[in-house]
Amino acid sequence: MKPVFRSAQLFRTAASAACLLLGAVLASCSGAEPVAEPKGAELAAVPAGIEASSPAQRRLITEQQYLNTVANIFGKDIEVIAQFAPMQRTDGLLALGASKAGVPSGELQKFQRAARQVAAQVVDNGNLELRLASHRDALMPCKPAAADKADAACAAMFLRSTGRLLYRRPLSDARLAQMVDQAGKSAVQLGDFYAGIATVIEGMLISPEVLFIEDRTEPDPEHPGRRRLDAYSYASRLSFFLWNAAPDDRVLKAAESGELDTAKGRARVVDMMIASPRLEGGVRGFFDDMLGFDSFANLAKDPSAYPSETGATLADAREQTLRTIYDHLVTKKLDYRDLFTTRTTFMSPTLGTIYRVPAKPGWTEYQFPEGSPRVGLLTQVSFLAQHAHPARSSPTRRGKALRELLLCQPVPLPPPNVDFSALENPKAEHRTQRDRVNFHLQNPVCAGCHKITDPIGLALENFDGAGIYRRSERGVDIDASGALDGKGFTDIAGLSLAVRNHPSLPGCLVRRVYSYGTGAAVDARDKPLVDFLTAEFGRHGYRFPDLMRAIVLSPVFYDVTPPAPAEQKSAAASN
Amino acid sequence: MNTFNRRRVLKGMLGGSAVGVGLPLLNLFLNGNGNALADGSPMPVRFGTWVWGLGMNDAIFTPKKVGANFDLPEEIQSLAPVQKHINLFTRFNTFKDAAPLMCHHTGWVILRTGMAPTVTQVRPGETIDVTIAKKIGNATRFQTLSATSTGDVRDSYSYESANSVNAPEFSPIRFYQNMFGADYQDPNAAEFKPNPRAMVRKSVLSGVVDETNALMKRAGSEDKERLDQYFTSLRDLEKQFDLQLTRPAPLEACVRVGEVRGEPSAGLDTVKVGERHKVMTKLMAMAVACDQTRVFNMAYAGETAATTKAGYEKPHHTATHEEPTDPKLGYQIEVSWFTRRAMENWAEFVATFAGVKEGDGTLLDNCLIYAMSDISYAKIHSLDNIPMFTAGRAGGKIKTGLHIQGNGEAGTRLGYTMMKVLGLDIPSWGTLSNTTSKEVGEILV
Structure with a gap:
């Protein structure tokens, strides 16, 4: 693939770069829209002049990555009841917190309990009465000579293959021998070959090699003096990014064979991974993080205000948005920006009561008619209910979410010692949120931030705190007009279009995907590459899978900066 | 308040039917005076914390009288049944010095770490419960236990470090299973059978230790700290397995609870939060009585409490800023409603621990529980x-x-006092204006 880089493109890149500057987050960026190339064309390779590397990290596996990996290796019917500690949201993403998260004692105990659940199921013998199949028969490639005794050959066969998948690289002969020995001793002590195997699986599942996703590096033969990820670490980085799960046998084989060390090989493997159904796990994982859907874990509405919006409704609302996104971006390979104006979504009977539309059992694709106020992601219940109070809407929360989540424009925290008396005692004539919110704008201390959030949030006032459509509030017709960074509109369709066409929208996505993949916040060194990718993303019609592909094949994904060396004396050694 | 006895507490626990109440245990486990274990070792002292959100209204919260037999203004009237068990501290301050005021974050961080956070939304360093757990929490299955009644795993006030949170449990079923499930060793069981799996699990850890050592050798400086912590956690896990192989000392106060089968409804409605708080409190009290931990945390509310009241459109936090002050009463009526509910739950928390008989007193007598809020007058942060x-x-x-x-004076004085009482040999606690080496002498025996 030849690098494509022209002066006009340089200009666009610079313009786009200006939009990314956080200091100018609220300035309107009205650069010329890139000319889209035909659908399906690959994004250009990163030109030689743009160099970027990412820090070598040790990321703690997330709960979803753990669950996905267990399901992929041992089967989707393995049940794990676990609640791991949440990561700290950093630069808009929980994924970045994984690079810093530790494992305190209580957390390791949780991992150990989860490991026991998994191991017990992996070696269970099924239950004929309950018509449950034997996992051991399905998962183990051999049977021991006697089920109540050790069998080193069979143990080695199973532990070698399972260990490779869990550790994301082959086990050393010495480590495998140690595990086989442990399995044998445990089998003798417990009088059960399978119990011995389960004990070793438990140990694997709490190993720091499994829980921490380590970027191991090696000298880069193409760039003397620099380092790159070794093939297995690159395979892991690819897999946790594209699938939100550990690499499978095919990806590990590509690492083993050296295929991942060549550009052609990397491209083949990436294309294979993007074509895999597992991509859905990766895409959902990213958008779940970017959209802050972790807040759904405890989102609830006041039943006296919104009796029809139950926990099941909210769970379906989250699912609806993720289905919409995956269908739009991956299945149909449509323009990312059109997510904000699309009328196509998926409907469940539970959601049908909120949207007031008929719905068939299960999930079915649904098209809102032209003229419907439901236009794009902003008008889905997930966004509207998530960014509202339990018993009322919130223009401020919605406006803030739109700015921060979708446009990467941080809204400052409220200042201290604010006199809130202006907000007290709403007068009788203040019947709508617009009337009440206008109070914010009268106070200069408040207005600085509320001018950023409220005018766009007010455009969503046709939806109450549950996301249910309403024409009026307390007898007064709702005025949903406003402006987003200079683009005026009169209704929600206008806001959706303004968001769709906002110059910061694609750049924000690129920035988030980039840092989600590398595990580090975007900084000045990344800017040329982020700008290049943003421009290319636009030039090729804002196709999300193409963006993912371009990022994982760009140098930033495998050229790494090793961490600062530490003193070699370890706590373990000194213990 | 009526005195709880163990039977009564447990009978009402978790809906009654789901609880197995054991026969009362005799004092044969204690020495002749009922104030020490039979082997002469003193009853263990436990440390707990409890957090509620959004402070109080001074005019109707702070007693006029200082010292003993203080009056209970209307916002804390619900504390009457437990007044004899508690101390109330008012007119102590927290100082942010040059750090920015991070509204509902700064106050509790100072009171639990001794220092004001300096960067927005950065998690605190080691919190007081963790510091104390390092001193008194090493002999139990769990060094600390954290729970929340909010149903949100993100609502934690317990940190090992800025990057290591002790995530609270909010599911009673999970909490029960972790405490009293398969690995539970009943200290009062007639027979003791070491779990053979604990032995093999422990032996498997040796391989994991080797892996950790190998990782340490190639770790960068930041990662090394994380691996150090992991290694310590591994050692703690090893100790857990050892405990399962050792017959626990009998404990009079400990009665294994019956299996929990139901989950409270999700959500932040005050009634639902109260229900979750009730069941988690009772499980926590029995976990402490059964010596599963000696350091525990309960969060009644998360930072920026969002508890709601059915039929009232503003959550607690929003109400603190938007509800008008009643001109006649001089306070925000709905905000005070939320604070009163919090105080009722605090009273219930204390009463639950006071209701478990231990030795010649109660479980609460052998505890020191620290309760604080995140702010004073929430309306102005x-x-x-x-x-x-x-x-x-x-x-x-x-x-x-x-x-x-x-x-x-600095509110950190109380944290410092508690650490000294619990045996920490520290000359002072806190940074900048929150530094103190002065105990709150009035409460010391």
């Missing part, structure tokens, strides 16, 4: 006069039933 409580006598080292006023 005031850090001055954040209310605090203690409950329990710390094994006879603490007086109770007192109202102490701090006259604007």
Whole structure:
């Protein structure tokens, strides 16, 4: 693939770069829209002049990555009841917190309990009465000579293959021998070959090699003096990014064979991974993080205000948005920006009561008619209910979410010692949120931030705190007009279009995907590459899978900066 | 308040039918005076914390009278049944110095770490419960236990470090299973059978230790700290397996609870939060009585409490800023409603621990529980006069039933006092204006 880089493109890149500057987050960026190339064309390779590397990290596996990996290796019917500690949201993403998260004692105990659940199921013998199949028969490639005794050959066969998948690289002969020995001793002590195997699986599942996703590096033969990820670490980085799960046998084989060390090989493997159904796990994982859907874990509405919006409704609302996104971006390979104006979504009977539309059992694709106020992601219940109070809407929360989540424009925290008396005692004539919110704008201390959030949030006032459509509030017709960074509109369709066409929208996505993949916040060194990718993303019609592909094949994904060396004396050694 | 006895507490626990109540245990486990274990070792002293959100309204919260037999203004009237078990601390301040005021974050971080956070939304360093757990929490299955009644795993006030949170449990079923499930060793069981799996699990850890050592050798400086912590956690896990192989000492106060089968409804409605708080409190009390932990945390509310009241459109936090002050009463009626519910739950928390008989006193007598809020007057995010409580006598080292006023001195004095009482040999605690080496002497026996 030849690098494509022209002066006009340089200009666009610079313009786009200006939009990314956080200091100018609220300035309107009205650069010329890139000319889209035909659908399906690959994004250009990163030109030689743009160099970027990412820090070598040790990321703690997330709960979803753990669950996905267990399901992929041992089967989707393995049940794990676990609640791991949440990561700290950093630069808009929980994924970045994984690079810093530790494992305190209580957390390791949780991992150990989860490991026991998994191991017990992996070696269970099924239950004929309950018509449950034997996992051991399905998962183990051999049977021991006697089920109540050790069998080193069979143990080695199973532990070698399972260990490779869990550790994301082959086990050393010495480590495998140690595990086989442990399995044998445990089998003798417990009088059960399978119990011995389960004990070793438990140990694997709490190993720091499994829980921490380590970027191991090696000298880069193409760039003397620099380092790159070794093939297995690159395979892991690819897999946790594209699938939100550990690499499978095919990806590990590509690492083993050296295929991942060549550009052609990397491209083949990436294309294979993007074509895999597992991509859905990766895409959902990213958008779940970017959209802050972790807040759904405890989102609830006041039943006296919104009796029809139950926990099941909210769970379906989250699912609806993720289905919409995956269908739009991956299945149909449509323009990312059109997510904000699309009328196509998926409907469940539970959601049908909120949207007031008929719905068939299960999930079915649904098209809102032209003229419907439901236009794009902003008008889905997930966004509207998530960014509202339990018993009322919130223009401020919605406006803030739109700015921060979708446009990467941080809204400052409220200042201290604010006199809130202006907000007290709403007068009788203040019947709508617009009337009440206008109070914010009268106070200069408040207005600085509320001018950023409220005018766009007010455009969503046709939806109450549950996301249910309403024409009026307390007898007064709702005025949903406003402006987003200079683009005026009169209704929600206008806001959706303004968001769709906002110059910061694609750049924000690129920035988030980039840092989600590398595990580090975007900084000045990344800017040329982020700008290049943003421009290319636009030039090729804002196709999300193409963006993912371009990022994982760009140098930033495998050229790494090793961490600062530490003193070699370890706590373990000194213990 | 009526005195709880163990039978009564447990009978009502978790809906009654789901609880197995054991026969009362005899004092044969204790020495002749009922104040020490039979082998002569003193009853263990436990440390707990409890957090509620959005402070109080000074005019109807702060007693006029200082010292013993203090009056209970209307916002804390619900504390009457437990007044003799608690101390109330008012007029203590927290100081942010040059750090920015991070509204509902700064206050509790100072009171639990001794230092003001300097960067927005950065998690605190080691919190007081963790510091104390390092001193007194090493002999139990769990060094610390954290729970929340909010149903949100993100609502934690317990940190090992800025990057290591002790995530709270909010599911009663999971909490029960972790405490009293397969690995539970009943200290009062007639027979003791070491779990053979614990032995093999322990032996498997040796391989994991080797892996950790190998990782340490190639770790960068930041990662090395994380791996150090992992290694310590591994050692703690090893100790857990050892405990399963050792017959636990009998404990009179410990009665294994019956299996929990139901989950409270999700959501932040005050009634639902209260229901979750009730069941988690009772499970926590029994986990402490059964010596599964000696350090525990309960969050009644998350930072920026979002508890709701059915039929009232503003959550607690929003109400603190938007509800008008009633001109006749002089306070925000709905906001005070939320604070009163919090105080009722605090009273219930204390009563639950006081209701478990231990030795010649109660479980609470052998605890020191520290309760605090995140703010004082939430309407203006005031850090001055954040209310605090203690409950329990710390094994006879603490007086109770007192109202102490701090006259604007550092609220960290209380944290420092508690650490000293629990045996930490520290010359001072806190940074900058929150530094103190002065105990709150009024509560010391």
